[in-house]
Amino acid sequence: MYTVPKLEDYSAESLDRAANELRKALESEAHDVNTAAQFKEFRDRWWSRKSGIKAQINKVWLGNAPLDQKPKVGFWLNLLAMEIEEKLEETQGAVAVYESALTLAAKEDWTGVISRPLADRLDISLPGIQRPIGVKHPVLRVMDEIVAVFKAMGYSVGEGPEVETDYYNFESLNFPPNHPARDTQDTLFIAGQESKPARDRLLLRTHTSPVQIRTMEQQPPPVRIVIPGKVHRNDPLDATHSPVFHQVEGLAVDTNITFCDLKGTLDHAMKALFGSSVKTRFYPSFFPFTEPSADMQVSCIFCGGKGCRKCKFSGWIELLGCGMVDPNVFDFVKQNGYDSSKISGFAFGMGVERIAILKYEVEEIQLFYEGDVRFLEQFA
Ligand code: DAH
Numbered sequence: 325m326y327t328v329p330k331l332e333d334y335s336a337e338s339l340d341r342a343a344n345e346l347r348k349a350l351e352s353e354a355h356d357v358n359t360a361a362q363f364k365e366f367r368d369r370w371w372s373r374k375s376g377i378k379a380q381i382n383k384v385w386l387g388n389a390p391l392d393q394k395p396k397v398g399f400w401l402n403l404l405a406m407e408i409e410e411k412l413e414e415t416q417g418a419v420a421v422y423e424s425a426l427t428l429a430a431k432e433d434w435t436g437v438i439s440r441p442l443a444d445r446l447d448i449s450l451p452g453i454q455r456p457i458g459v460k461h462p463v464l465r466v467m468d469e470i471v472a473v474f475k476a477m478g479y480s481v482g483e484g485p486e487v488e489t490d491y492y493n494f495e496s497l498n499f500p501p502n503h504p505a506r507d508t509q510d511t512l513f514i515a516g517q518e519s520k521p522a523r524d525r526l527l528l529r530t531h532t533s534p535v536q537i538r539t540m541e542q543q544p545p546p547v548r549i550v551i552p553g554k555v556h557r558n559d560p561l562d563a564t565h566s567p568v569f570h571q572v573e574g575l576a577v578d579t580n581i582t583f584c585d586l587k588g589t590l591d592h593a594m595k596a597l598f599g600s601s602v603k604t605r606f607y608p609s610f611f612p613f614t615e616p617s618a619d620m621q622v623s624c625i626f627c628g629g630k631g632c633r634k635c636k637f638s639g640w641i642e643l644l645g646c647g648m649v650d651p652n653v654f655d656f657v658k659q660n661g662y663d664s665s666k667i668s669g670f671a672f673g674m675g676v677e678r679i680a681i682l683k684y685e686v687e688e689i690q691l692f693y694e695g696d697v698r699f700l701e702q703f704a
Contacts, residue, residue: 614647
């Protein structure tokens with residue numbers, strides 16, 4: 325352990341040697357200080373007013389200096405004292421960092437991994453590394469929002485396969501054999517299926533409607549279900565079309581379900597999604613699996629129905645297809661309790677991107693798929 329030696333003479337070399345020995349001792353003792361308690365001991369040993377090393381060098385080195393050397397030695401001792409003080413501060417800081425690192429490490433059970441030398445290199449005053457927390461993709465977010473609206477009305481949530489058979493995608497939904505939707509223009513077929521009977525051939529589902537039949541095969545009435553999912557069509561990409569997009573399908577089957585139930589349910593859903601001032605209207609349309617069929621329109625959410633560029637000055641925007649389930653569809657699941665003379669139902673299907681585009685005023689559908697963080701982070 326270092327003790328303050330007497331100086332034989334006060335030559336420059338002698339002072340240098342003495343200073344270097346003191347520095348070496350200071351450095352090595354500071355190195356061994358790990359805890360606040362050790363630091364206190366270290367500080368007392370070097371700085372205590374009466375018996376600390378700093379007090380000793382004053383007493384021994386300055387006290388014994390020849391009178392004419394005292395000013396020089398005094399100046400030199402002041403510099404050494406500053407070095408000691410600096411080392412004390414530095415050590416105190418390092419111990420604080422080390423102790424907070426240990427506290428953190430204890431939480432993670434890493435105590436063995438952190439050493440003081442490692443903690444010395446830690447600067448806890450630096451800003452931390454920010455890990456951006458991801459957010460839901462806007463398409464998924466809108467899809468979840470739509471689903472939540474129906475869940476609140478007591479609907480359950482279902483799913484079905486994206487690779488589907490001709491039977492579920494078309495035949496059981498009452499698409500006539502030569503319906504244009506079956507055409508290769510619209511449907512992406514899985515290659516190499518020619519040897520199979522037509523109804524078993526695989527394709528990428530063009531809508532979520534096949535899950536209506538799949539659901540009714542699985543459970544007898546009553547049914548209230550929404551089915552979110554991905555669908556595919558052989559459509560070229562443009563501002564509003566994409567070959568891959570998302571739909572939410574809905575199906576309600578029970579005794580005495582009427583078109584009024586359909587209107588009331590969808591009107592409520594649109595108000596929940598777009599705000600209570602939105603109006604709905606139902607326009608005659610055609611789908612093979614509903615009779616009657618309708619296109620539902622909402623009053624333009626941009627101009628409130630007055631007419632603007634977005635609604636082509638009509639005041640209305642077409643949003644989804646719907647209708648009363650065609651008895652021919654029930655016939656495919658008749659054996660499971662779907663007797664169209666006893667029960668009835670309504671169905672609807674909406675495009676998620678379309679709703680997202682309206683809700684967030686997105687100009688191009690592609691933006692949803694490009695994964696550009698500058699676009700996506702706007703939904704954070
Ligand atoms: N499947 C239709 C489409 O993709 C949308 C649709 C219309 C679904 C009417 C329905 C419905 O359930 O009843 O264009």
